[in-house]
Amino acid sequence: MSVATHESGSPAQTTEPVLELTGIGKHFGAVQALAGVDFRVHPGEVVALVGDNGAGKSTLVKIMSGVYQADSGRMRVEGREVHVHSPSAAQSLGIATVFQDLALCDNLDVVGNLFLGSELGSNAWMDEVAMEKESWRLLRELGAKIPTVRIPVASLSGGQRQTVAIARSLVGSPKVVMLDEPTAALGVAQTAEVLNLVERLREQNLGVVLISHNMADVQAVADRIVVLRLGRNEAEFRTVDVTTEQLVAAITGASDNVVAERHARRVPPATETGEVEA
């Protein structure tokens, strides 16, 4: 299938991309994980990054968040070429990541987790009062329901932990927030809450990158959908223009695949909202 691009009409097309990657390549030994991948996100835009297992989503996310370094290609933040050699370098460039495992420290309380690695205070001395106040401000901004910021995050529910992880990404006022499978472990109500959070991030004019397996979630909040397949750009859609069949076809690389067949048999194409579980 050829690369399909739909350039017109996205709300963010007039602005400069806040984060832009061109020709990104990465290999692990003999395995070419990414080859010539282009990706961009504008301020106030939610871009979904989808693809089957092994498509290279996680590798791309890790390159953007500084965990891996690309072998080739260029990365620009607000038009300026940058080299991201560590997670903290990515953070200082304004690229925040909410990892799939959330990367929370169970034994630390909510405040401790929110400011981990960017504690407020002078030198090594922490200002707990300032951090606690700022924690409440961040959580209120997200409309988050956390009973107290002084309990270990081990005691929180899955949705609350996801909220803490998202709130943490906002410490340090980032320009881009990447969410890796934020709803994968959540129930229905909690998923809806996280999608609300994603929309709040967009309202704050942040660039949001959403990695997901769940087509319903992607189509619910994304403005644009970028499909990776076998480490390459496969397709790019505006969410309003695309059907689930087209997405599934792009992800699997064929229209006559087993997932599409099952969908065709079970659901009338016009009304469905499908989910692809790999």
Place this chain on the structure above:
Amino acid sequence: MAPVSTARLGRLAPPLALVVIWLVMTLINPRFLSAVNLTNLMLQIVAVGAVAVAVVLVLLIGEIDLSVGAVSGLGAGVTAVLSVKQDWPAVLAIIAGLLTGALVGLLHATIVTRVGVASFVVTLAGLLTWQGALQLVLGETGTVNLDDPQLVAIAGTFLSPALGWLIAAVITAAAVAAVVVHLRADRPRRVWPWVLAGTVAPVAVLVFNADRGVPLAVVVFLLLLAGGDVVMRRTTLGRHAVATGSNASGARRAGIAVDRIRMTVFALASVLAVTGGILAASRLLAVNQSSGSTDLMLTAVAAAAIGGASLFGGRGTVWSALLGALVVGSLANGLDLLGASSAIRLIATGVVLALAVGLDTVAHRAERQPFTEHSRPGR
């Protein structure tokens, strides 16, 4: 009700054990609660306590250090030999001993972080190596008797009653001030640690003064604890250490230099171990081949675990070391008083260790159960 109260029970287990041990020992032999014996008990636990602080720090970052005993012996041996055979002044000899500890800790941490060998194995190798090194340092006689008055004075000095009361007054005043500030703050915090400190300080001084006065070694130990507590709870080093022990890869992705934290904590722990070794040497008036034996390490690890430091990392405070050392020390002291054999002492310590850690594990599991909504559909 069940989960929260179980979690509380787990945290209360070590102090409860201490109260029970003191009650039983006093009932069997009232001399246990005498001023002389309680002063001796405190003098007995400072060395193990300091080494237990070292163990707590290493446990907090999710590692283990089996070499703390051997390192404490080696550091004390270096100090003793420099003082006695090379006639170094006491302060310089002590600094050299502590530096030896720091270097040993850095070496262990380098192997753990750069080569990637488990700290269990690295420090087990260290245990053997540094015990051998101690024998080399001590030379053919295998023992060095301390003669420097300052080195001997560390464990042999008792403060005058007036000075003791001054210390108690300062602690109590600070505690009252802290409680007032905490209660007035718009978000009140826990005040019970301050209430406890403010009440225990005068009682302790009363007891010490009824005997020989407040021992300098106990003051040194308490300063170590207070300093360690401030570092672990109020500074980024402490926060990052707990984060490392809690979720090392998460801490790394949060931008924390995890390996540097490990190096710092291992070095700090070895320095603390040497401090314990010097305290022990000062009390014993000598360093010999059995200084810093495996027994010291095992007792210190047991004390840290009994006091509530988790062997899985990220959980515990430096006060765990005090609590655990008190429990282990009270058992040993009380059983000695009863004329019990060392066999009984070992068995009793083992049983208490198993009970304390068992309760803590149950409590830990209870704490992990979310007590708020838990809305996974189906199941």
